[in-house]
Amino acid sequence: xxxxxxxxxxxxxxxxxxxxxxxxxxxxxxxxxxxxxxxxxxxxxxxxxxxxxxxxxxxxxxxxxxxxxxxxxxxxxxxxxxxxxxxxxxxxxxxxxxxxxxxxxxxxxxxxxxxxxxxxxxxxxxxxxxxxxxxxxxxxxxxxxxxxxxxxxxxxxxxxxxxxxxxxxxxxxxxxxxxxxxxxxxxxxxxxxxxxxxxxxxxxxxxxxxxxxxxxxxxxxxxxxxxxxxxxxxxxxxxxxx
Ligand SMILES: [Zn+2]
Numbered sequence: 001x002x003x004x005x006x007x008x009x010x011x012x013x014x015x016x017x018x019x020x021x022x023x024x025x026x027x028x029x030x031x032x033x034x035x036x037x038x039x040x041x042x043x044x045x046x047x048x049x050x051x052x053x054x055x056x057x058x059x060x061x062x063x064x065x066x067x068x069x070x071x072x073x074x075x076x077x078x079x080x081x082x083x084x085x086x087x088x089x090x091x092x093x094x095x096x097x098x099x100x101x102x103x104x105x106x107x108x109x110x111x112x113x114x115x116x117x118x119x120x121x122x123x124x125x126x127x128x129x130x131x132x133x134x135x136x137x138x139x140x141x142x143x144x145x146x147x148x149x150x151x152x153x154x155x156x157x158x159x160x161x162x163x164x165x166x167x168x169x170x171x172x173x174x175x176x177x178x179x180x181x182x183x184x185x186x187x188x189x190x191x192x193x194x195x196x197x198x199x200x201x202x203x204x205x206x207x208x209x210x211x212x213x214x215x216x217x218x219x220x221x222x223x224x225x226x227x228x229x230x231x232x233x234x235x236x237x238x239x240x241x242x
Contacts, residue, residue: 053181055240057195057220058088059227060171062131063114064099064155065124074099074157081117088219089176093117101125102154103135109156110135120145124167125153128223132170142169143209171223174209175240176216187242188212195220198237203230208240 071079075097083093098112110131124147132139137151152164175193182188189212195205208220220240222232232238 050184053177053184053218055218055220055238056088057197057222057232057238059224059232060126060221061114061224062110062125062127063094063116064101064126065116065120066099066155067121067123068119070123070155070162071119073160073162074155076159079159081115081119083117087116089216091118091215097157100156101135102156103137104151104153105136106154108134108136122147122167123155123162123164124169125155125164126169126171126223128225129170130225132168137168139168139170141172143172143174143211144169171221172209173205173207173220173222173226174211175218175220177210177212177218178214178216179212181218182210182212185210185240185242191242194241195222196237196239196241197230197232197235199231199235201229201231205230 066074066081071081082096084096085094087093093116095115095117097115099115100109100111101113102109110127113125122145124144126144127135127137127139135153137153140150142150147167147169150166151168152166153168155162155164173195175195177185177187185193187193187210189210191210192206193208193210195208197203197205205222205226222230227233
């Protein structure tokens with residue numbers, strides 16, 4: 001199973017070429033990954049005293065976060081990511097660059113996975129459950145950055161290959177909030193909330209993790225499987241509550 005036997009670069013490249021030849025690219029649903037801000041808000045009709053923060057629910061398509069070192073290995077010495085599209089949270093962006101993510105046994109891959117910037121201390125790959133099936137990998141549901149014990153994968157860029165020993169996760173559904181927003185909802189960092197989506201496929205998402213940070217604004221992150229299952233693109237009303 002997996003193991004971290006060092007991989008010869010030329011071997012990987014050969015394998016990858018083989019896969020690329022045999023697999024017509026996965027259909028990229030949203031090439032810029034990142035956010036599809038379906039603004040919801042519809043502030044509850046009874047007009048609460050303090051003004052309700054604007055509720056934004058974004059679907060995070062599969063993506064990769066990279067360390068500076070891995071950017072250089074994949075794209076070349078001194079290379080810096082090129083911001084292509086700003087995300088809802090200030091300072092974050094979808095990069096122009098993508099990488100290929102190769103699964104275990106080096107048999108299957110996702111050819112163009114979007115990179116989100118800025119760079120981080122540790123590289124990380126966030127996939128929806130369906131993506132993990134495509135890749136043939138078993139990835140746990142984790143909070144971003146909590147990578148101990150998660151499976152690795154191989155990343156392939158135009159200038160090189162990175163073998164991650166860990167870092168492949170399904171991102172746990174979560175709500176970014178600043179302290180004013182947690183106060184408004186009466187929650188604190190680490191609490192769990194519910195997100196109800198009224199749509200042709202109405203759903204209640206439980207266990208939405210609250211992640212407080214003074215630098216953010218209210219935004220719930222779901223993955224593509226969750227967004228598709230609830231047909232959030234056609235939602236008529238979205239509510240976040242304890
Ligand atoms: Zn998030």
